[in-house]
Amino acid sequence: MDLIIVESPAKARTIKNFLGKGYEVIASKGHIRDLPKSRFGITVDENNELTPAYSVAKENSGVVKEIQDLAKKADTIYIATDEDREGEAIGWHIAYAIKKDPSTLPRIVFHEITKSAIMHALETARSIDMNRVNAQQTRRLLDRIVGYKLSPLLSSKIQKGLSAGRVQSSTLKIIVDREREIEAFVPQEYWSIDTIFKPDIEANLISFRGDKIDKLSIKNAEEAKKIVLEVQNDSFLVSSIETKQRKSSTPPPFMTSTLQQTASSKLGYSPKKTMMIAQSLYEGVKTPEGTSGVITYMRTDSLNMAKEAVDAVREEITKRYGDKYVPASPKIYAKKSKGAQEAHEAIRPTMLHFTPETAAKYLKADEIKLYKLIYERFMACQMNDALFEQQSITFSGKNSQYKATGRKLLFDGFYKVLGSDDKDKLLPTLKENEPIDIKSIKPTQHFTEPPARYSEASIIKKLEAEGIGRPSTYAPTISTLTVRTYINVEKKQLVPTKMAFTVTELLEKHFKEIVDASFTANMEEVLDEIAEGGKDWQKTLQDFYFPFMEEIEEGKKNIASTKLAQPTGKNCPKCGSELLLRSGRYGNFIACSGFPKCKYTEQIEGEEKKEQETAETSDEKCEKCGSDMIVKNGRNGKFLACSAYPKCKNTKALESTMKESQIPCPDCGGKLLFRQSKRGAFWGCENYPKCKFISKFEPTAHRCKEEGCNGVLAARVYRNKEVYECIKCKNRTPRENKEE
Numbered sequence: 001m002d003l004i005i006v007e008s009p010a011k012a013r014t015i016k017n018f019l020g021k022g023y024e025v026i027a028s029k030g031h032i033r034d035l036p037k038s039r040f041g042i043t044v045d046e047n048n049e050l051t052p053a054y055s056v057a058k059e060n061s062g063v064v065k066e067i068q069d070l071a072k073k074a075d076t077i078y079i080a081t082d083e084d085r086e087g088e089a090i091g092w093h094i095a096y097a098i099k100k101d102p103s104t105l106p107r108i109v110f111h112e113i114t115k116s117a118i119m120h121a122l123e124t125a126r127s128i129d130m131n132r133v134n135a136q137q138t139r140r141l142l143d144r145i146v147g148y149k150l151s152p153l154l155s156s157k158i159q160k161g162l163s164a165g166r167v168q169s170s171t172l173k174i175i176v177d178r179e180r181e182i183e184a185f186v187p188q189e190y191w192s193i194d195t196i197f198k199p200d201i202e203a204n205l206i207s208f209r210g211d212k213i214d215k216l217s218i219k220n221a222e223e224a225k226k227i228v229l230e231v232q233n234d235s236f237l238v239s240s241i242e243t244k245q246r247k248s249s250t251p252p253p254f255m256t257s258t259l260q261q262t263a264s265s266k267l268g269y270s271p272k273k274t275m276m277i278a279q280s281l282y283e284g285v286k287t288p289e290g291t292s293g294v295i296t297y298m299r300t301d302s303l304n305m306a307k308e309a310v311d312a313v314r315e316e317i318t319k320r321y322g323d324k325y326v327p328a329s330p331k332i333y334a335k336k337s338k339g340a341q342e343a344h345e346a347i348r349p350t351m352l353h354f355t356p357e358t359a360a361k362y363l364k365a366d367e368i369k370l371y372k373l374i375y376e377r378f379m380a381c382q383m384n385d386a387l388f389e390q391q392s393i394t395f396s397g398k399n400s401q402y403k404a405t406g407r408k409l410l411f412d413g414f415y416k417v418l419g420s421d422d423k424d425k426l427l428p429t430l431k432e433n434e435p436i437d438i439k440s441i442k443p444t445q446h447f448t449e450p451p452a453r454y455s456e457a458s459i460i461k462k463l464e465a466e467g468i469g470r471p472s473t474y475a476p477t478i479s480t481l482t483v484r485t486y487i488n489v490e491k492k493q494l495v496p497t498k499m500a501f502t503v504t505e506l507l508e509k510h511f512k513e514i515v516d517a518s519f520t521a522n523m524e525e526v527l528d529e530i531a532e533g534g535k536d537w538q539k540t541l542q543d544f545y546f547p548f549m550e551e552i553e554e555g556k557k558n559i560a561s562t563k564l565a566q567p568t569g570k571n572c573p574k575c576g577s578e579l580l581l582r583s584g585r586y587g588n589f590i591a592c593s594g595f596p597k598c599k600y601t602e603q604i605e606g607e608e609k610k611e612q613e614t615a616e617t618s619d620e621k622c623e624k625c626g627s628d629m630i631v632k633n634g635r636n637g638k639f640l641a642c643s644a645y646p647k648c649k650n651t652k653a654l655e656s657t658m659k660e661s662q663i664p665c666p667d668c669g670g671k672l673l674f675r676q677s678k679r680g681a682f683w684g685c686e687n688y689p690k691c692k693f694i695s696k697f698e699p700t701a702h703r704c705k706e707e708g709c710n711g712v713l714a715a716r717v718y719r720n721k722e723v724y725e726c727i728k729c730k731n732r733t734p735r736e737n738k739e740e
Contacts, residue, residue, distance in 0.1 A: 001022065001023070001024055001073060001074055001075060002022065002023050002024070002074060002075055002076045002077075002078065003023075003024050003025075003026065003070050003071060003073075003074035003076070003077045003078065004019075004023060004024070004025045004026075004078045004080050004108075005025075005026055005027075005028060005067060005077065005078065005079055005080060005081070005091075005094055006025060006026075006027050006028070006080045006081060007027060007028055007029065007030055007081050007082055007087065007090060007734060008027055008029070008279075008283050008733065008734060009027040009029065009705060009733050010280065010283040010284055010705075010733075011027065011113060011283040011284065011293075012025045012026060012027040013025075013284065013291065013705070014113050014283060014284030014291050014292060014293060015080070015113065015118055017290055017291050018114075018115040018118050018119075019118065024070055024074070026066065026067055026070060027063075027733075028063060028067065028081070028090065028094055029060075029063055029732070029733055029734055030090065030723075030734035031060075031090055031093065032056060032057075032060040032063055032064055032067075032090075032093060032094060032097050033054045033055065033056050033060075033093035033094075033096060033097050034054060034055075034057065034093075034140075035052055035053065035054060035055075035140065035141075035144055036053060036055055037057070040144070040148050040149075041053045041054075041144065042141060042144060042145065044545075048542055048546075049538050049542075050141060050538065050541045050542065050545060052137065052140070052141060054093065054096075056097055059732075064097050064098065067094065067097070067098050068097075068098045068099070071098045071100065076106065077098075077100065077105050077106075078105070078106050078107075078108050078122070078125065079091035079094060079095065079105050079106070079107045079108070079128065080107075080108045080109075080110075080121070081094070082297070082299070083109040083110070083111065083297060083344065084299055084344075084471075084472060085132045085133075085135050085136040085139075085527075085531055086136055086472060087109075088107075088128060088129055088132040088133050088136065089132070089133045089136035089137065089140075091105075091107060091128055092128050092130075092133045095128070102127075102128045102130075103127055103128065105127075105128065106125035106126070106127070107125060107126050107127055107128045107129075108121040108122060108124075108125045108126075109121060109126075111296045111297050111306070111344065111345045112282075112293055112295070112296045112297070112350040113282065113283060113284055113292065113293030113350075114292055114293060114350050114351070115292075117350075131530060131531050131532065131533040132531045134530055134531075134537040135527045135528070135530040135531035135537065137537065138526075138527060138530055138537045138540055138541060139527055141541055142166055142523070142541070142544060143165060143166055145544070145545055145548065146164060146165055146166050146169075146514065146548075147163065147164065147165055149548070149549065149552050150164040150511065150514065150552065151163040151164050153552060153555050153556065153559070154503060154506070156556075156561070157506065157555075157559050157560075157561050157562060158499075158502055158503065158506065158561075158562050159499065162484075162499070162503060163480075163484055164503070164507065164511075164514065165477075165480070166514065166520060166523070167468060167469045167473055167477050167520060168477055168480055168481060169503075169504075169507055169514050169515050170468055170514070170515050170516065170517050170519075170520040171459070171463060171468065171469075171477050171478075171481065172481055172486055172487070172496070172500055172503070172504055172515070173504050173507070173508070173515040173517070174454070174459070174462060174463075174466075174517065175453075175454055175459065175481075175487060175494050175496050175500070176496045176500055176501055176504045178451060178453060178454055179453070179495070179496050179501075181450065181451050182450045182451060182453065185450035185451070187447040187448055187449075187450075188216065188447065188448040189219065189220060189445065189446070189447055190215060190216045190217075190218060190219060190446050190447070190448065191218040191219070191220065191221065191223065191224035191443050191444065191445055191446065192205075192215075192218070192443070192444050192446060193205045193218070193224065193227055193228060193231070193441065193442075193443055193444075194440075194441070194442050194443075194444050195231075195402060195438060195440070195441045196438070196439045196440045196441075197236070197395060197402070197404070197436050197437065197438055197439060198436065198437050198438070198439045199428065199439070200439070201393075201404050201427065201428065201436075202404065203393075203395060203402035203403060203404040204402060204403055204404075205227070205231075205400060205401075205402055206394075206401050206402060206403050207400060207401040208227055208231075208399060208400045209399045209400075210399075216448075218443075221443070221445065224443035224445075225443060227400075227443075228441055228442070228443050230399065230400075231397065231400050231438070231441060232438060232441050234397035234398050234399070234400065235397060235398070235435065236395045236396060236397045236402070236435065236436050236437070236438070237395070237396055237397075237433055237434065237435055237436065238393060238394070238395060238430050238431065238432055238433065238434045238435075238436055239394045239395065239396035239401070239432070239433075240393070240394040240432065241391070241392075241393050241394075241430065241431075241432055242391070242392045242393075242394075243389060243390070243391045244389075244390050244391075245387060245388065245389055245390070245410070246387075246388045246389075246390045246407070247385040247386065247387055247388070248385060248386040248387075248388065248413070248415075248420075248422075249385050250331060250380055250381055250382075250383055250384070250385055250413070250414045251377065251380060251381060251414075251418075252303050252333040252346070252381055253303060253305060253333065253346035253347065253348055253377060253378050253381045254346060254347040254348075254373075254374055254377050254378075255300050255301050255302060255303060255346055255347060255471070256275075256298065256299050256300055256301060256347070256471035256472075256474065257301065257460050257461065257463075257464045257471065257474060259274060259278065259298070259347055259373075259374070260274050260275070260456075260457065260460050260474060260475065261457040261458075261460055261461055262373060262377075262457075263370060263373060264455065264456050264457035264492075265457055266373065267369050267370065267373070268492075269366075269370070270456055270475075270478075271456055271460060271474055271475035271478055271479075272475045272476075272478070272479050272722070273366075274370065274475070275298065275299075275475045276700075276715060276722075277366050277367055277370045278295065278298035278347070278370060279298060280367065280702075281293070281294050281295045281298070281363075281367060281370065281371055281374075282294075282295050282296070282297060282298050285362065285363055285367065286362045286363075287351070287354055287359075287362060288354075288358070288362075292350070292351070293350060294349060294350055294351060294354055294359070294371065295347055295348065295349055295350060295371070295374055296345050296346070296347055296348050296350060297344065297345065297347075298347055299471045299472045300344040300345065300346065300347060300471055301344070301464075301470065301471050302344040302345060302346060303333035303334060303346045304333075304344065304345050304346060305333075305345060305346055305348060305378075305381075306345060309348060310330045310382060311330075312352055313352060313378060313379060313382050314326050314330060314382055316352050316379070317379060317382060317383055321383075321416055324384070324411075325383050325384055325413065325414075325416060326382070326383065326384065327382075327383075327384050330382060331381060331382055333346075333381070346378075347374055348374065348378040349371070349374060349375045349378055355375070356368065356371060356372040356375050356376070359371050359372075359375075364701050366662075366701075376417050376418055377418070379417045380414040380417045380418045381414075383413055383414040383416070383417065384411070384413040384414065385413050385414065386409065386411060386412055386413035386414060386415045386420070387409075387410045387411040387413065388407045388408065388409055388410060389407065389408045389410050390405070390406075390407045391405065391406045391407065391408075391427055392404070392405045392406075393405075393427060393430060395436055404427060405425075405427075406424075406425045406426055406427035407422075407424065407425055408424050408426055409422075409424055452493070453493040453494060453495060454493070454494045455492050455493055455494065456478055456489070456492070456494065459478065459494060460474045460478075463477075466517045466518075466520075466521055467520075467521030467522075467524055467525070468517055468520045468521050468524070469520075469524070470524065476722065478494075479717065479722075481494075483717065485497055485499065486499060486500040486503070487500060502562065506559065510551065510554075510555050510558075510559055511551060511555070526540055567579075567580060567581075568580060568581055568590060570590075572592040572593075572594065572598060572600050573600065574592065574598055574600045575592060575594050575597070575598040575600070577592050577593045577594035577598060578592075578593045579591070579592060579593070579600075579602075580592075580593050581604075588604055589601055589602070589603060589604060590602045590603070590604060602646070603646070618630060618631055618640060620640060622642040622643075622644065622648060622650050623650070624642070624648055624650045625642065625644055625647070625648040625650070627642050627643050627644040627648060628643045629641065629642060629643065629652070630642075630643045639651055639652070639653060640652045640653070653673075653675050659673070659674035660672070660673055660674075661673075661674070661683060661698055661699065663698070663699050663700060663701055665685040665686075665687070665691060665693050666693060666699060666712045667685065667691050667693040668685060668687055668690075668691040668693070670685050670686045670687040670691060671685070671686040672684070672685060672686075672693075672698075672699065673685075673686055674698075681696075682694050682695065682696050683695045683696075683697070683698055683699065695712070695714055695727050696714075696716075697714035697715065697716040697725065697727075698714060698715060699712045699713070699714050699727065700712070700713050700714060700715050700724065702724060704726035704728065704729060704731060706726065706729055706731050709726060709728055709729045709731070710728075711726040711727050711728025711729055712726070712727045712728070713725065713726055713727070713733075714726075714727055722734070
């Protein structure tokens, strides 16, 4: 019997179906050996080398024991963890956990989970790549150093519970810098001369009295009025007609960043949701041939495609649409950035016969939408460009010139699959030197707009352009910033909180490298060099660790605390300890100095009155005392509270702002609503008390595969890892490996 060790239970089941007897396939469920959570876990020896103290966590001991027992019986043990650096390191850790020499275990990798890919991988096994392992170790230790040394400093100087991270903090600075631009923005007035020539030709003024006119040329109403008065009585001729052909180039296949961006803009999916769905499509879903992975590996920054896949899709395009849609030779795409892992593949479907139409019978609603996006993008990337005829006509008067543009689609090319929002804008047939009259003209006032806040899609695009992070870190980074309440997502925009500014300002002043985009990007390149065997990992750690620790020690002494904890001269009515004026996430308040033993708090006099005066009113009455209920803001959004507070402390959820899950109640099929209680937030059925289903985390459409369970799986973050957790048996399985 041969043993194959993978990361995910879903992947294990899919591979087991392909191989059958003679093979046992087991999942490690992600990392089984890691740095300890309760302490720093890194020691410095006499040679200044940094040594990690890896250990097997208690929750992983059962999995390790199971793998050890199977390993003893196995003829050959294959490490088949994911093909990125994180997967390489997980395989290395597995070897040590089961007390095997990593160099003796065959390592297999595959870009897709299909029978042919698995069989090919078994035939071409290699050994574990220690350069990749050391690159991952370097990243892990760097993140531990920053997280475990800088985060406590922030907590001691600003507010308890704050965190910092190498990629997290530089990403936050980008978001904060954009907000600073918006706040500092001063609108600039400008005017346009909206002109329509007969019969109905919209044209732009391009010159007046010999001066070029651009968007901001006309500064005020006086200038605009002067131009209109002169132009409206002028005589115009068609001075030139220019016709050119333009191509709209085919888009490249998806990689992680572009998939997340497109899914966000077209489907409204968050990066986190996109990766969760892509993971299930990669690991295995139901198909006509049984369970199989239907897309290639979804964490990639490569645009390479297997020759066999390209040949197959070109043949499929010819069969469906004809020869004219297929270019003479295959299209090859290359990513320009240094860090691209070109040994990987782009994200593509693994089986072209598993069309979106066929898949609709087997996949869930969210899965089919994302699969269709991936399938059609792969088809389009090997089709001919779309071809347009572009026409521009210049109208000339005595002292002014206008230009009108139009275009017509000549050949749809890849639009045949992807479609297009571009509509033909046809101009009438005109001749040069033909006179033409103005139909209407009017000046219009405008003001320049501030730069837009980043969305989840645009921040990923920015991170990729800056070289910050890698495919596996984009979604977790945004998720971490949201969970830590450094940012809020409002109308799909990332809005930094006050705390984000406070933390960023401190880091900019005392730890400039941590928030510097170029430093973070350069570090990614260094990690790539280590993975390629061109740089020593220990020297990289030492070069960062010792100067950084000096900065930490200086910070402890020299950074002034901004924590607000001033004596009030009053005693706590509950325990008699002194009351202190403190600052929190939602402003200033008075609290007992005996915290956490005594948790007495009260609002500041004046702040309470101000809050009552500015609070939104509601039509509801308090069911406890009959006073008006008012709308307040809390950490989880708006809620209703009694206006008689603190005499009456009754609160209730605000139905109009209550989040609704896309997943129906697993027990009765009703709506699942996000509710608040004294014990915290939870998801509950709208049909309460008839239906008493509740879950601390939002349920998914997935079910637990543990024998005899079949409970609902909820998506959550557990110990900084994204997992599915069964609401019933609490079993956890990884959703997505993270390096940060």
